Amino acid sequence: MTPGARISAAIEILDAMAEGTPAEQAMTRWARSSRFAGSKDRAAVRDHVFDVLRQRRQVAHMGHGETGRGLMIGLLRVQGIDPVPLFNGEGHAPRPLAEAELEVPLPPTDEATAWNLPDWIIPEFKASLGDRADLTAKALQTRAPVTLRVNVARVNVIAAMEKLSQEGIETRANPLAPTALTVIAGERKIRNSFSYSEGDIELQDASSQAVVAAMPHGARVLDYCAGGGGKALAIAMDFETAVFAHDIDPARMRDLPARATRAGATVHQLDAENMTAQTPFDVVLCDAPCSGSGAWRRSAEGKWTLSEQRLKGLTQIQDDILDKAAKLTANKGTLVYATCSVFAAENERRITAFLTRHPEWAQVYSKRFDVDENGDGFFTAHLMRV
Numbered sequence: 001m002t003p004g005a006r007i008s009a010a011i012e013i014l015d016a017m018a019e020g021t022p023a024e025q026a027m028t029r030w031a032r033s034s035r036f037a038g039s040k041d042r043a044a045v046r047d048h049v050f051d052v053l054r055q056r057r058q059v060a061h062m063g064h065g066e067t068g069r070g071l072m073i074g075l076l077r078v079q080g081i082d083p084v085p086l087f088n089g090e091g092h093a094p095r096p097l098a099e100a101e102l103e104v105p106l107p108p109t110d111e112a113t114a115w116n117l118p119d120w121i122i123p124e125f126k127a128s129l130g131d132r133a134d135l136t137a138k139a140l141q142t143r144a145p146v147t148l149r150v151n152v153a154r155v156n157v158i159a160a161m162e163k164l165s166q167e168g169i170e171t172r173a174n175p176l177a178p179t180a181l182t183v184i185a186g187e188r189k190i191r192n193s194f195s196y197s198e199g200d201i202e203l204q205d206a207s208s209q210a211v212v213a214a215m216p217h218g219a220r221v222l223d224y225c226a227g228g229g230g231k232a233l234a235i236a237m238d239f240e241t242a243v244f245a246h247d248i249d250p251a252r253m254r255d256l257p258a259r260a261t262r263a264g265a266t267v268h269q270l271d272a273e274n275m276t277a278q279t280p281f282d283v284v285l286c287d288a289p290c291s292g293s294g295a296w297r298r299s300a301e302g303k304w305t306l307s308e309q310r311l312k313g314l315t316q317i318q319d320d321i322l323d324k325a326a327k328l329t330a331n332k333g334t335l336v337y338a339t340c341s342v343f344a345a346e347n348e349r350r351i352t353a354f355l356t357r358h359p360e361w362a363q364v365y366s367k368r369f370d371v372d373e374n375g376d377g378f379f380t381a382h383l384m385r386v
Contacts, residue, residue, distance in 0.1 A: 001041040004086045004093025007072050009034065009041075010048035011094060014068030023049065023301045043188065047143075051075055053300035054141045057113045062105055069094060073101060116141050120308055128344040132370065136342060139371040144297035146183040147174060147375065148190070149204040149230075151263050153237045157181070160200055167193045176374050177209035179234070199262035204230050205295070207375035211287075211338045214367065214380060218282030218333065222246065222275070224325050225287050229256035229267060235285075236265035244278060246270045280330035288318045290339040290346050294369075294377025315345055322354045326361070326383075335361070335383040340376055347379035354383070362386045 001009070009030060016026040027049065031042055052059055052071045055078060060066050063074025072094075076083040084102070089095045112119050115137035126133045148171065150160040161171050161181060169189050174180035181201075183190065195201045212234040215221075218241060223232040226245035233256075236243040245267050247253050253269055260267045270278060291311055296303045322337060329335045337354075339346050351363055365382040369375060 001037055001044075002091055002093060004088060005091060006041060006044045006048065007076075007086055008092050008094050009037070009045045010052070011068035011072050013045070013049050014052060014071050017301075018066065018068065023053065039188070048072065048075065050300055051079075051143075053304070054143075054297065055116050056300075056304060057116045058108060058141075061108045061113055064101060064103075064105070070101075073097070077104065117303060118306075121303070121306070124311075124343055124345060128342055128347075136371050136377065140293075140296045140300075140303070142297060144295070144376065145174075145206075145373060146187040146190070147204060147206045147209075148181045148183060148201045149177075149209050149234060150179045150181060151200055151202065151237060152179055153239065154198075154264060155200045160195065163195050163200065164193065167195065169193060169195075174206040174374055176206040176369065177213045179213070179237075180204075180206035180209045180375075182206070182374065197262070199264055202230065202233060202259070202263065204234065205340075205376045205378075207294075207369040207378040208340070209234060210369060210375070211336075211378055211380045212285075214365070214382075215283060215285065215336055216334050216382070217241065220244070220278075220281045221283040221285065222270075222278075222281040222328060223285050223287070224328070225285075225289065225321065226256070227252050227287070229253055229259065231285060231287055232256070232267045233259060233263055233265055236260070236263070236267055242266075242268070244268045244270050244275070244281070246272075246275050275328070279328050280333060281328055282330055282333045283336060284325045284329045284333065285336045285338065286321050286325045287338045288321050288346075290314055290318070290341040291343060292340055293342045294340040294371055294379075297371070297376070311343070311345065315350060318346060318350050319353060319357075322350065323357070326354075326358060331385060333384070334364075336380065337383065338378065338380040340378050342371065342377040342379075347381075351381045351383070360385055 013026045013030050052075050059071050059074030059078050062077040063070035073083045087094045087097050129136050150157050169186035170184050171181040174182045212231050220242045221235050222244045226232050226247045232245040291306050292302045361383050364384050369378040371377040
């Protein structure tokens with residue numbers, strides 16, 4: 001595909017999304033109907049679409065509209081690229097720019113457009129992040145780092161880096177966690193690499209790894225909201241720990257057995273009935289459902305679909321999860337709360353609310369992880385009975 005044809009494909013996908021099709025579904029439909037597109041073409045088109053989602057307000061401003069065409073014109077301008085040569089109508093390229101489209105708007109001056117956030121989020125964003133609000137908003141407009149977790153139960157970090165390098169995957173140590181590596185070249189080779197297939201590495205954000213690294217040791221640990229099980233697998237690197245995983249939707253854990261086998265780890269999956277029989281646990285991790293605002297670089301559609309009502313509903317779910325998890329935690333055990341959110345409403349305020357409802361508990365640790373070149377935005381807190 002030519003660069004112009006890739007832009008046309010991105011326009012098609014963005015228009016499908018405007019009609020209500022989720023981003024991943026729109027991408028999949030396009031790929032299935034475009035068998036001629038190679039892996040590099042699909043990657044380039046995907047990059048266009050997600051670059052737009054991260055900067056939607058700004059690119060709409062610079063492209064004079066919310067259509068797929070306007071968004072792609074705006075994206076090129078934001079990236080410092082003149083759209084005229086690419087919108088030339090040749091082959092599968094978009095038609096040439098109309099006279100009105102040739103006008104280049106002045107850069108936006110209002111905060112919401114410059115930050116690429118919905119208006120209603122701005123007050124919560126500022127209240128939650130203070131003097132880091134501007135840096136965080138701008139960081140969320142960039143592409144997220146590709147980060148690996150080294151399975152140190154099988155290989156040490158230096159050896160893992162050397163093996164990856166031999167397969168054309170260059171990495172650097174990530175300061176957030178001792179097991180974390182940031183990929184600086186060859187990221188598209190990871191899933192087909194020997195290191196991945198043999199379980200030496202897993203794809204996992206460094207902040208997520210840091211949340212696990214900060215957890216106290218326990219003989220029996222429950223990942224209460226396990227999802228795909230990434231944190232459970234990280235905990236299971238310690239063979240002295242019996243690791244259990246539960247999720248309200250067991251289908252989310254369907255790939256966990258295969259991943260555990262590849263990693264040489266043991267993770268016991270529990271449904272609600274079996275979990276009660278296994279209670280209590282020394283450590284209970286609640287990686288609660290949240291807005292995902294700390295990871296909007298990876299799931300940029302989320303910033304535009306989140307509503308005030310949905311955020312309020314999430315905080316109620318988070319309160320309920322903490323209350324239930326507290327009952328599963330041993331008397332001298334630790335309840336660990338975590339989100340990939342930057343909002344205080346989902347983080348510090350949930351801990352305050354929990355302690356108000358349960359004065360017999362106390363917070364013994366808390367930490368925020370910034371959205372930056374090393375990892376996503378995360379929050380974690382440890383709670384114990386007093």
